[in-house]
Amino acid sequence: MLLYLSIFTILISFVLLYHNWGLNKNAIYLTFVFILTSIFGIAHYLITSGGSRFWLAIFYNNFAALMFLIGPFLYFYIRNTLTDRYSLSKKDWLHFIPTLIAFIGSVPYIFQSFDKKLEIADKIIQNPDIIEEIDVNIFYTMGQSFVFRCSIAFLYLIGCIYLLWKLYPSETKEKQIPKNQLIITYRWLIILITNLSFIFVSFILLAISSEHSVPSKTINDGQVLYIIAGLAYSIMSFSLILFPEILYGIPRRNEAVTPKKKKVKNKIAPEEDPFFDMYKAILKYLEEEKPFLNPDFSVSDIALYLKAPQNHVSYCITYLMETKFSKLKSALRIKHALELLKKGSNSLLTIEAIGKQSGFKTRSNFYAAFKEETGFTPTEYINNEISETIR
Structure with a gap:
């Protein structure tokens, strides 16, 4: 189950990246969070129940240094989403120091022959407790690496929760932001952080347990924590489907701001919305082409004509036209x-x-x-x- 879920998450991550590339490049950071957590899940599956020496040789410890990026990438995604930017400052590069240290320490293991890695994989499959004796990093052991990675990720998670609270727009600023987009964004971020909290806390507890017992006992005793983390991971992955606006792309808010703001009953005028141009294109298409005269007319017809994701069209109809497609038709x-x-x-x-x-x-x-x-x-x-x- 964990293996298939991880593969599904990697696939949906590429969908996320493809559709967001031209609209909101912050999706790059979120994509890496999903891919890296998926790689971690695949590696864990191969160690505990995989049985494939070839794939274990590929995934075991070769990507361990990259796991230190989960926290920074999550932080970049949430901060930049809330502040409407996607670039990194010079200070932001300091977040990559733990990854750099981990990579330098892993160089001897990473660049050893694949035959040697296959031998190590065989030993792990026969006896998982042998992990404690394998030199994976010149600076620390595998157990310590697990503790460091989980601890750093958890600290970044706390920082993200603080950002979510601190950067929530005041009443004045909220009027300058497309309200529907703000609601969608915050709901998604809350779900993302909540599920990551369950995952990170579960692995923190497992990391603490690993320091006081052998790997096989940690695996056996941590089944409940694995189930909790697995459920949270499942919800996190499939929640993207429940937020098509996030999956298929929603522009950054500041791209929608125009010099003249018109307040309509305390709501932001349609021209303030990132999808206002598409909204106008839909109106023009309906007026000139009259596709609704076709008895089988559907939302997908508009999407195909405009060459736009269907959920973007649905967003315009629901939030900018303030109606349902059936009523509009x-x-x-x-x-x-x-x-x-x-x-x-x-x-x-x-x-x-x-x-x-x-x-x-x-x-x-x-x-x-x-x-x-x-x-x-x-x-x-x-x-x-x-x-x-x-x-």
Whole structure:
């Protein structure tokens, strides 16, 4: 399970990176957090129950130095997301020092022959307790490395929680930020940090246990902690699917700010939103192409025409047009039907035919939508128009 989950997370990380590259490069940091935690999960699986000497030789300790980057990358992602930037300052490079030290210490192990690594893998498979005797780093043992990595990651997590609290926009600043985007971002960050908290705390406890017992006993005694960490890791990975705005890309907030701000009932005007240009493109497409006249018209038709992710189109309809797609589609069709009726098309076409020309598949659907939109049935509307004309 852990192996498949780790592979799935790596795949979804590349989806995240691909769709966010042009919109928000902070996704690079989040992608590395997911990939590195996945590599850690794969390595742990191979040690405890993998049984593959080849893959264990590849994953065991070769990527250990990179695990020190999980904390810094998480910190960069959350800080830059909350402050609307993606570049690193000169001071930020200090965060890479533990990784550099770990890499230098691992050089003798990393660059030894693969045959030697296969021998080490065989020994670990036969007896996991042999891990304590393997020289993986010239500065510290594998057990100490595990403690250092978990401790550093946990400290960064605490720093991220502090940032989330400290950088929450004040009432004044909140008015200058697209509200829906702010809500989506904070919900996602809270879920991300909550799940990482369970994972990091679980491994901190395992790291403490490893200092007082042999690896095999730590593995056996830590099954509950493994389950907790596994559940949290599962939720963290699959939560991206619940936040398509994050997975498929949402621009940085400052790219949406325009010189003139128009307040509408204490809400940020649509032109303040990162997707305002797409919102205008959708309106133009609906007005000029009238795709809603096709009975099978769907959100995917708009996405294909604009060559944009479907969730971006859904975002524009839900938050900028402030309606549901079904209601938008129905309203546009009824508007078209009213135009036909006003032109006198009912004298040439039956009401059912007007409904079909407006995109409705059945007469009953047309009548129901017409009644909901105008308060009249098509027949009542026509009779009312005739009465008004006679008067």
